Amino acid sequence: MANKVYNFSAGPSVLPEQALKEASAACIDFENSGISILSMSHRSKPIDNMFAETEEYLRELMGIPENYDIVFLGGGCSLLFCMLPMNFLNQDATADYALTGVWANKACKEAKLFGNVNVACDTKSETYSRIEKNLNLSDNASYLHITANNTIYGTEWQSFPKPKSGFLMADVSSDFLARKINVSDFGVIYGGAQKNISCAGVTVTIIRKDLLGKVDRTIPTMLNFQTHIDAKNMFNTPPVFAVYVMNRTLKWLKEFGGVEAIEKLNREKAALLYSALDASKVFVGTAAKEDRSIMNVPFVFNKDVVAADKADDLAKEFLEFAKARGLQQLKGHRSVGGFRASIYNAMPMEGVQALVDCLGDFEKKVLA
Ligand SMILES: Cc1ncc(COP(=O)(O)O)c(C=O)c1O
Incomplete structure (x- = not known):
């Protein structure tokens, strides 16, 4: 690990x-x-x-x-x-x-x-x-x-x-x-x-x-x-x-620095993660863009790229792939499925960057 x-x-x-x-x-x-x-x-x-x-x-x-x-x-x-x-x-x-x-x-x-x-x-x-x-x-x-x-x-x-x-x-x-x-x-x-x-x-x-x-x-x-x-x-x-x-x-x-400082960081973290999801061919965010949370980011596989009958196995593989890099607790809530990254106040930018890198590397693997 x-x-x-x-x-x-x-x-x-x-x-x-x-x-x-x-x-x-x-x-x-x-x-x-x-x-x-x-x-x-x-x-x-x-x-x-x-x-x-x-x-x-x-x-x-x-x-x-x-x-x-x-x-x-x-x-x-x-x-x-x-x-x-x-x-x-x-x-x-x-x-x-x-x-x-x-x-x-x-x-x-x-x-x-x-x-x-x-x-x-x-x-x-x-x-x-x-x-x-x-x-x-x-x-x-x-x-x-x-x-x-x-x-x-x-x-x-x-x-x-x-x-x-x-x-x-x-x-x-x-x-x-x-x-x-x-x-x-x-x-x-x-x-x-x-x-x-x-x-x-x-x-x-x-x-x-x-x-x-x-x-x-x-x-x-x-x-x-x-x-x-x-x-x-x-x-x-x-x-x-x-x-x-x-x-x-x-x-x-x-x-x-108080709420103003943490809000600035929270918005930067969320922007980094959402822009990675928006650029991804394999992953897609589930929330409407104008209502996106800066705290909880649910995402799923793009149905056009990952066939429904392959999604469960690939989801397990992604969670293992992420865990091996120290990225934990990314499983989505059962009512949305897929994955959820909660990026609360105490999550540093480095954690979000590590997740973005992980998404990119997994995508390369899937598309290879
Ligand atoms: C927005 C919101 N309200 C209420 C709750 C329920 O909290 P508790 O488990 O403390 O009853 C949760 C739990 O996740 C929540 O996310």
Whole structure:
């Protein structure tokens, strides 16, 4: 196996080496306390300070105004799919959901348990390969829900839609801090951390303060965002280690130059990979060009060059070929097939260049 491994996994994903080293050291001794971070009380001063610092990093990097609260929770983004409508959608009210992929559908399914849902768009018949901009919005929606970046299909909203009524709610799991967004355009921004900002185990929800407390239902204590805001994310034992990995990853990002600098690199990485795919005779990207994600790049074999009955064997061969060069986790999601390269913040340009070289060399082999 090649010495250097580049991990293109869609999530959990590549994290900055510096953050991993610092987090590893903290597992033995957190900030010279002689105690592992894994064994330290969440009520202790060092952990309290670390949470405050993590929130500060997030506020600074994303430009989160004071009128927004930040909630760190376990349970995964899938728990937020139900918590959000439970906290923001009344039984007799309506929420608009833009169905641009599997995760949007999962979010929508949960919302139906709590109120009415209007499907603002649904591109399922096109295997979610593009983002529909012509939305069918309701007059009195409590909010419009979007998935900012569709991890599986490799599409992203290049500019965000404006809700007709209510506020904009976005799942940013797979493009958290990958590009500059204007937080004030959103009422709620949320996502799992395990792609761009930490390991699995913690989610981040950013909530405009005036939006909570408007639903009539009784919300179980643990599922009420207000509980966690009031308790400063210490209502129960929070996922301390995952928050610390986030802290170190955000510190790395700040040192890197912040979101503007990483967005520039992300766009350069994506441009390099897409131009290689566009020039390729053997591989072809699956997402509509104008909606292409800078984080997740799905691609398949060109059907005109690779016959359908040869594709499975050749796909295995390509994955082995890539793996031998240290390029791992390139298998596509089952609903798109083929391959997917996730090129999150911590993927260096060298990794993308290595992939582009690999695609070129494999192509030569196939066409020989
Ligand atoms: C955009 C998006 N939302 C939600 C999820 C679900 O996250 P979790 O596994 O944390 O529930 C994923 C997982 O890949 C995702 O990509």
